[in-house]
Amino acid sequence: MLKKFILAFSLATFSAGIVFAKGINKVPENLSDAEKLNGLSLYWKEVSYNFAFFDQVPELDFDTKYQEFIPRVLATQNTYEYYRELKRLNAFLQDGHTNIYYPKGMSSSYVDWPAIRLAEAGRKAVITGVEKGLESHIPPGSIIVAINGQPIEAHLKEQVMPYIASSTQHILWNTAVRDALDGKPGSMAQLTIETPDGATKSIEVKRDARGRKIEYASIKQPASNGELFEFKWLENDIGYVALNGFHDEAIVAQFKSHYDEITKSKGLIIDLRFNGGGNSAYAGEIISYLTDRDLPGSVWKTPKHVAAYKAWGSFADQFEDLEEYRPYAEGASWEFSEDSGDIVEPKLDSNHIVPTYVLIGRNTASAAEDFLVYADSLEHFTTVGEPTYGSTGQPMIVDLPGGGTFRVCTKRDTYPDGREFVGYGIQPDILVERTLDIVRSGEDRVLDRAFIDLKSTITSSAL
Structure with a gap:
């Protein structure tokens, strides 16, 4: 199985996981003009060559934006302002896996909030x-x-x-x-x-x-219990499993240690609402105990660059036999995954197959969305809640002047049949929108809806 190592980011509260350069202890008050321009240009270069979602922002002329931001970054009065300008430029890409990160500790001097x-x-x-x-x-x-x-x-x-x-x-x-x-x-x-x-x-x-x-x-709001994994019993022999992150391999061991008890359930609720992602291999390992068939994972493509092909493609208008290289010159050539995607096979002959409701929401992201791609063909799975975060992929990390970093999403994942979910979010089978009344009530309407429907399903199947 292909393993995707997605840098952890705190999607449960969405402070969008900070990635820091190593060994940085002191942030300079300001950067030189050369450093500012170097950082901006490095960011522009790596995004231009490696970003996988330019077609989702068709109105963006990234080269022109880069030029517009040269005087903006040079006019900044301190390092914090400089990083803010980079964040502003980066926001035009509209991608949750392409980010600018402040140098460690810098924002504490510039940002606070009320209680x-x-x-x-x-x-x-x-x-x-x-x-x-x-x-x-x-x-x-x-x-x-x-x-x-x-x-x-x-x-x-x-x-x-x-x-x-x-x-x-x-x-x-x-x-x-x-x-x-x-x-x-x-x-x-x-x-x-x-x-x-x-x-x-x-x-x-x-x-x-x-x-x-x-x-x-x-007003108490639905939240995880603060642990990586949770298992508990609900009424009517319904088991509740919370998978709160795929960033730590321990979640697989914890799931396995509870598996015998989980198999006693007549129905299962899996809560992914507070899972911000991690390694999709852990998602695949867990779902392999809950399937009776092979499950295809996402397929992917990544921008492809071959310098000589780019050069030949630039002459495609003049020489017909060079037409095949035109995409390289236009930045539209892709490397595709070698097969139809990684496959999760059933772990056991006696896997636990019962009506299963999966709770999803705006904090369900990255490798947790990959879990849902695996589950897409399972008839005994039903998703309940809100659309997911809508972002996954493989970022590359690059250091910036002053001690911060940026990352660029280099890989574009889709369902095996080509359906897009990055940029949209995975839609639930049963939509339970977060409304003002629900927030004020403090009730967990998503869990309540799943429990009611699941209880009804179990009762009907027993008749």
């Missing part, structure tokens, strides 16, 4: 938690209507979204709401909120939460 927790629902910024003692002033369940006098939607689109690398619109909004209150440490933010009872009020909050141990008054 307020937010969740996105229906493109609204919902306050799900505030520091204890403030809940009467800022009631959990309120929505933010404006920030510093600017309507929330305009604020997000103008101040936050231009710096976010996202493959899908729903994740763009999710991340923007998460970062909506970020700003200079110690600064004040003026918020207009609408409380759950419909009242509108203005409040002022200080950005001082970083590093503080804060006790929150919160």
Whole structure:
């Protein structure tokens, strides 16, 4: 089986996993013009040659954008501003596996936030938690209507979204709401909120939460138990398995250690909602115990460069026998996976085949999406929840001046039949959208829906 090593990123809270250059202890206050231009040019070069999704941003002329950003990066007054400009350029690629990462520790000097927790629902910024003692002033369940006098939607689109690398619109909004209150440490933010009872009020909050141990008054939201793996029994002999990450091989061992007990279930719920990815080989190993047939994985392609072919292709208009090399000159040549994709074979002759509901959502990403590609043909599997993150692939990592890094997605995965999910997200069989009412209720409607349907399925099959 082909192993995909996807660098871990914290998709459960979507701080989009920081990758740091090794051995960097001190970030320079500012970079020289030569360093700034070198970093920008290195990024432009590697993206130009290796990025696998230019066709998903057809309106983007990346060479022209590069030229536009030369004076922008040269005008930056410090290293933080420089990295912000690189993030702004990178956001035009609209890919969740192509990112700019700050030098380690640098953002702590430039970014803080108030002691307020937010969740996105229906493109609204919902306050799900505030520091204890403030809940009467800022009631959990309120929505933010404006920030510093600017309507929330305009604020997000103008101040936050231009710096976010996202493959899908729903994740763009999710991340923007998460970062909506970020700003200079110690600064004040003026918020207009609408409380759950419909009242509108203005409040002022200080950005001082970083590093503080804060006790929150919160509306509890669905979340993992904080562990890599969880197994528990629900009613009606339904087993619940949470696979909260494929970044650690220990999850395979933990699944195997519980497998005998799992096989006693009459129905199974697998929770992938908080799985941000990792190594698809671990996903394949686990699902091999839950299938009665071979399961094809994703197929892939990657940009292909052959210098001489590129040179010959540039003469294709003049010499007909060089036409086959034109794609190399136009940057449109691909190397395809050698076969139909990696195959997961059933692990045992007596694998556990029962009605299985898989919970998915906006935090289901990368190798967790690969798990869903494997599961696509299994009739006893049903997915419930929201569309997934919509990003996977193989990034390459490159160091930047000042101690940061960038990564570029070099590989494009699809379903075996060619269906795209990167840029869209995998759609659930049963859609349970996150709404304002659901967030305010604190209920786990996705799990509830799966349990009700699964219980009904088990009861019907027993008749």
